[in-house]
Amino acid sequence: MAVINRPGQPPLWKRRSTVQDLLVWLGWLAAVALTVACFQFISERTIWAFVWDAPRQGADLVGRMFPPAWGYADQLWKPLWDTINIATLGTALAVLLGVPLAFLAAHNTTPSVVFVRPLALFIIVASRSINSLIWALILVIILGPGVLAGILAIALRSLGFIGKLLYEAIEEIDRTQVEALESTGANPAQVLSWAIVPQVMPAFAGITVFRWDINIREATVLGLVGAGGIGMQLEASINTLAWPQVTTIFLLILATVAVSEWLSARVRHAII
Amino acid sequence: MAEPLLVLTGLTKRYPTGDLALDGVDLAVPRGQVMALIGPSGAGKSTLIRCVNRLVEPTAGSVRLEGQELTRLSRAALRRARRRMGMIFQEYALVERLSVMENVLSGRLGYVGFWQAWFRRFPRRDIEQAFRLLDRVGLAHMADKRADALSGGQRQRVGILRALMQEPALLLVDEPTASLDPKTSRQIMRLIVELCEERGLAAIINIHDVGLAQEFARRIVGLRAGRIVFDGPPEALDAAVLTAIYGEEDWSRTIRRSDQEEDMAEAAA
Amino acid sequence: MSATTFDAAAAARRWRPPPLIASPLLRYAVYLGALAYALLALGSIEVNWTRAAEGLDRAAAFLSGFFPPDFVTKWEDIQEGLLESVTMTIVSTAAGILLSLPIALGAARNLAPLPVYLFCRAIIAISRTFQEVIIAIIFVAMVGFGPLAGMLTLAFATLGFMAKLLAEDIEDIERAQAEAVRATGAGWFSWIAWSVLPQVKPRLIGLSAYRLDINFRESAVLGLVGAGGIGDTLNTAFDRYEFGTAAAVLLIIIAIVLACEYASGMIRRWVQ
Numbered sequence: 001m002a003v004i005n006r007p008g009q010p011p012l013w014k015r016r017s018t019v020q021d022l023l024v025w026l027g028w029l030a031a032v033a034l035t036v037a038c039f040q041f042i043s044e045r046t047i048w049a050f051v052w053d054a055p056r057q058g059a060d061l062v063g064r065m066f067p068p069a070w071g072y073a074d075q076l077w078k079p080l081w082d083t084i085n086i087a088t089l090g091t092a093l094a095v096l097l098g099v100p101l102a103f104l105a106a107h108n109t110t111p112s113v114v115f116v117r118p119l120a121l122f123i124i125v126a127s128r129s130i131n132s133l134i135w136a137l138i139l140v141i142i143l144g145p146g147v148l149a150g151i152l153a154i155a156l157r158s159l160g161f162i163g164k165l166l167y168e169a170i171e172e173i174d175r176t177q178v179e180a181l182e183s184t185g186a187n188p189a190q191v192l193s194w195a196i197v198p199q200v201m202p203a204f205a206g207i208t209v210f211r212w213d214i215n216i217r218e219a220t221v222l223g224l225v226g227a228g229g230i231g232m233q234l235e236a237s238i239n240t241l242a243w244p245q246v247t248t249i250f251l252l253i254l255a256t257v258a259v260s261e262w263l264s265a266r267v268r269h270a271i272i
Numbered sequence: 273m274a275e276p277l278l279v280l281t282g283l284t285k286r287y288p289t290g291d292l293a294l295d296g297v298d299l300a301v302p303r304g305q306v307m308a309l310i311g312p313s314g315a316g317k318s319t320l321i322r323c324v325n326r327l328v329e330p331t332a333g334s335v336r337l338e339g340q341e342l343t344r345l346s347r348a349a350l351r352r353a354r355r356r357m358g359m360i361f362q363e364y365a366l367v368e369r370l371s372v373m374e375n376v377l378s379g380r381l382g383y384v385g386f387w388q389a390w391f392r393r394f395p396r397r398d399i400e401q402a403f404r405l406l407d408r409v410g411l412a413h414m415a416d417k418r419a420d421a422l423s424g425g426q427r428q429r430v431g432i433l434r435a436l437m438q439e440p441a442l443l444l445v446d447e448p449t450a451s452l453d454p455k456t457s458r459q460i461m462r463l464i465v466e467l468c469e470e471r472g473l474a475a476i477i478n479i480h481d482v483g484l485a486q487e488f489a490r491r492i493v494g495l496r497a498g499r500i501v502f503d504g505p506p507e508a509l510d511a512a513v514l515t516a517i518y519g520e521e522d523w524s525r526t527i528r529r530s531d532q533e534e535d536m537a538e539a540a541a
Numbered sequence: 542m543s544a545t546t547f548d549a550a551a552a553a554r555r556w557r558p559p560p561l562i563a564s565p566l567l568r569y570a571v572y573l574g575a576l577a578y579a580l581l582a583l584g585s586i587e588v589n590w591t592r593a594a595e596g597l598d599r600a601a602a603f604l605s606g607f608f609p610p611d612f613v614t615k616w617e618d619i620q621e622g623l624l625e626s627v628t629m630t631i632v633s634t635a636a637g638i639l640l641s642l643p644i645a646l647g648a649a650r651n652l653a654p655l656p657v658y659l660f661c662r663a664i665i666a667i668s669r670t671f672q673e674v675i676i677a678i679i680f681v682a683m684v685g686f687g688p689l690a691g692m693l694t695l696a697f698a699t700l701g702f703m704a705k706l707l708a709e710d711i712e713d714i715e716r717a718q719a720e721a722v723r724a725t726g727a728g729w730f731s732w733i734a735w736s737v738l739p740q741v742k743p744r745l746i747g748l749s750a751y752r753l754d755i756n757f758r759e760s761a762v763l764g765l766v767g768a769g770g771i772g773d774t775l776n777t778a779f780d781r782y783e784f785g786t787a788a789a790v791l792l793i794i795i796a797i798v799l800a801c802e803y804a805s806g807m808i809r810r811w812v813q
Contacts, residue, residue: 035635038628042688045625045769050685058683085582129798130791133674133762134772137779142600144592151586180365180431183325184438185354185382190389194378198369221674225765238678250675257670371559392558399556403549412547416559 061243068251069244076233076252082147083229083256086222087215090154095208097155098162105163106170108178109196120163127160132218136227145226153227154219158211169203170196205271213264220253275339276300277474278324278442283333285319285498293319295498296333303441304472306465308479308489308506312518316498317478321444324476325357326350338441355382358435360464362447364427366434368420372411375419375430376402379437398437405433409463425456432464436471443468443475450480457481461488482514606784607792615778615786622774623793625688626760629770633692634753637699638745644700645707646733652711661704668701673759677768688769695756695763702755706748710741750805757801761794 050057103109105120136153143149173196181195223231230249237245278301285294293316301307309317322328324335326342335342342353358379366375380398381389388394406412409429414422419430428448435443445464449457461477465488468475479485485492486506494502494517501516502509511523562568612619647653647661668676673694680690680697764772771790778787 031635035632038631041624041628042632042692042769045687046689047685047687051689054683061679061682081585085585088578089582089586125799126795129758129795131758131762133765134775134791137765137776138603141779142596142603144589144596146588147586148588148593174365176361176363176365177367179327180359180361180434181367181378181381183327183354183357183359183444184379184434185351186378186389187348187351187381187386189386190381193386193390194370194374194381195367198367201369217670217672221672224674234675250671253675254670373556374559396553399553400549403547403552403556407547407549412549412552415552415556 064243065247067244068247069242070248072245072248073252076230076249079223079228079230079233080252080256082150083219083223083231084216086147086150086154086227086229087212087219087260090151090219091158091208091212091215093151093155094158094162094211098159099166099204101159101163102166102170103192105167108173108175109170109192120167124160124163124167127156128164129160130157132157132215133221133225136222137225140226145228147228150219150222150227150229153222154215157218158215161211161214162207165207166200166204169200169207173199202271206268209264209267209271213260216260217257220256275336276302277305277338278476279334279336280320280324281334281336283320283323283335284331285316285323285328286331293498294323294330294333297495297498297500299493299500299503301442301474301476303474304468305491306468306475306477306489307491307493308477308485309493309495310479310482310485310517311495313480315495317495318446319498320495321359321446321476321478324442324444325354325359327359351382355438356441358438358440358443360428360431360435360443360445360448362450364424364431364451366419366427366430369418371416371418372406372422372430373399373402373415376406376433376437379434382438402433402437405436409433424452425460428452428456428460429463432460432467436467440473443473443477445475445477447478447480449484457484464488482509602782603784603787606786606788609785610789610792611783611785612789615774615783615789618774618777619771619786619790619793622764622771622790625691625773626757626770629688629692629695629760629763630753630756633695634699634749634756636692637696637752637756638703638749640696641700641703641707644704645711646737648704648708649711652737661708665701665705665708668697669705673698674762674766677763677766681767686767686769691760691763691768691770694768695759698759699752699756702752703748707741707745710744711737747809750808754798754801754805758794758798 101120101123104111104116105124107113107117110117110120132153135156136149139149139152139156143152177199178191178195181191186194219229219231221231221234223229223233224235226232230253234246234249237243237249278299280297280299283294283297283299284292286292297316297320309320311317319328323330324337324342326335326345330343333343337353337356340353342350345353367378370378374392377392377394377398380394383398384394403412403415406415409432411426411429414426419427422430432448443464448460448464452460461484464475464477467473477485477489486509489506492502492504492506492509493500494513496517502513504513514523515521560568562571644661644664647657648665650658653661676697677690677694680693684690684693760770760772761775762772764770764774765776767773771794775787775790778784778790
């Protein structure tokens with residue numbers, strides 16, 4: 001904000017000074033130009049005839065998708081069970097690995113700020129940068145297709161997520177509660193379990209449930225690269241252009257995600 | 273004559289920022305003596321008691337408790353030594369998500385192993401002792417309440433019990449009443465002094481409130497800019513001394529007010 | 542204190558450590574349920590151990606791809622994939638945010654009439670339920686292979702994400718401030734501009750930065766279903782067992798994600 005004093009006249013109030021104004025406008029201009037240039041780039045790689053045809057294609061697709069093949073649902077229960085297992089066991093494994101990692105990464109609990117902490121942070125970053133689908137792709141090459149690859153893919157992606165949020169929670173704990181137990185003569189392991197763990201418990205539970213909810217969603221597509229679950233059926237149905245089956249799968253996914261979201265909201269509510 | 277319980281010699285603390293918090297403090301506290309440490313904010317009161325149990329590492333000087341030099345102890349030996357010094361905090365510093373009983377029992381952590389503590393398998397004797405102390409301060413029925421469900425005064429009582437569970441010889445008390453209302457403050461101070469008398473404990477009490485210090489402590493030490501500028505009985509605390517500790521101010525009302533409070537308390541008792 | 546003498550010994554005998562779940566019935570139900578589920582789920586994983594054992598060689602081959610990673614051989618492909626990913630990210634974030642603003646206003650119960658509210662909430666629900674990859678499959682079917690499908694996917698996902706969080710924010714805005722402006726006799730649009738927008742602006746900027754970061758990560762997998770981006774390059778590299786190139790792509794993704802995260806963290810700190 002700027003107030004411009006003019007001799008002989010009441011001071012002029014403007015939100016920004018003229019230079020600031022100019023900079024803001026230039027910033028916006030640059031952002032718009034960048035976006036347009038990027039769109040240009042995408043546009044060059046697009047066959048626009050297909051796009052103009054999209055509404056008809058879309059209508060056609062919807063026509064072929066309905067009515068859903070309800071009978072197909074019978075074959076989906078086992079893949080659905082697998083999907084839920086991939087998400088749940090994957091989250092459990094991620095917790096087992098991610099919790100120690102978080103304690104190694106947090107500034108106030110790490111055994112060594114110079115050696116251990118950077119390593120733990122690197123593992124967290126690497127895990128988080130790579131999407132679970134890419135983890136699945138790698139694991140399917142190594143382990144072969146199946147549920148195990150899916151579980152490990154979910155675990156490898158979630159471990160960084162849980163590790164990061166948990167170590168931030170650990171760094172934000174109340175220092176004096178830790179001091180109080182240190183002053184009783186408790187050893188470091190006891191201080192960890194009596195003063196730090198109780199403080200981060202709610203955050204930990206919230207993070208885990210939150211990630212489980214996300215993982216249910218992720219697990220529905222891992223099958224596309226062969227890592228088990230309902231995505232395998234989706235892949236097969238799309239490849240054979242069996243669109244009514246695809247609709248059935250979508251509806252089932254919709255229902256599952258809705259239930260998991262409701263469940264995780266309930267659990268989070270109960271904890272806090 | 274035997275050595276006093278706690279002897280500080282030339283205790284100095286310089287923070288990495290360069291601030292000199294303690295400047296060669298010499299102090300001896302005999303067994304069973306309740307001592308109040310007064311002084312303006314930033315005088316080094318908090319640093320002094322934290323240097324005793326090495327929550328803050330002293331830069332130079334010696335700290336001897338029961339004849340043992342603390343400043344050169346290894347981590348493990350320091351933990352054993354800390355069991356003899358109970359600390360009471362300004363903001364109570366209870367582990368809020370643990371129950372009252374667990375908070376009291378946490379004073380025994382220095383005496384039990386990790387797994388024993390993890391599964392809460394404390395010796396029956398400790399649990400009995402905890403219940404006796406909780407009953408003593410009127411909180412036995414709250415044993416399984418979570419600590420964050422308690423009022424300020426109740427929390428500070430639990431904080432005191434945690435320190436007592438350590439079977440200490442010395443209490444280090446850091447502004448015990450700063451977060452409490454005047455009435456609860458008096459109750460807490462009285463409780464600390466009574467418990468010290470019952471058990472023959474010495475105490476160093478950091479306190480802002482000169483009136484409370486005069487009323488409850490038998491010895492007052494004034495700290496200013498990291499140096500001891502007064503050491504004597506509460507009666508010797510007059511306007512000149514307060515000026516030496518806190519700087520120029522009209523002290524007549526402060527001294528009179530503490531007398532009035534005493535009258536009020538007697539009327540209330 | 543106590544009127545009757547208190548029996549500490551008896552109380553100590555009765556005392557038990559507080560359990561995590563207070564009700565014993567619920568406690569055992571939860572423990573048993575968890576145990577039964579773990580057994581069932583673990584029992585239903587089919588692992589082809591001989592195949593997994595063979596995987597060790599492949600894992601070694603994959604890891605050796607990192608020493609050193611091969612940036613050179615397929616540099617053209619990597620460059621093309623990266624440019625697609627980056628442009629997709631930028632355009633979709635911009636478009637998604639622009640579209641999310643009206644939807645967010647419509648999805649805030651304190652601003653919108655009920656039919657509009659339900660319509661906007663339905664869009665948000667669909668966008669958030671389906672994993673990006675599933676949405677990408679639909680868009681690829683409609684507009685053909687290429688980065689446009691990826692861009693549309695990410696824009697749609699951004700729309701749901703931003704609109705939900707912004708709508709919650711708008712619902713929480715301070716009533717008093719909003720009413721004060723309304724009391725000056727402002728019209729609906731100036732009311733939005735003067736009271737609602739300033740209150741949600743910092744959060745809008747913070748969320749946008751965060752979403753830009755997410756969109757880049759997601760853009761790396763959309764290639765798996767033909768929606769363009771670096772995922773395409775990665776998938777091809779894996780298909781041809783060119784692990785050196787795959788390692789290079791993974792390292793580039795990690796580096797860019799790190800840079801994005803750092804930048805978005807800076808932006809968020811700067812805004813608040």
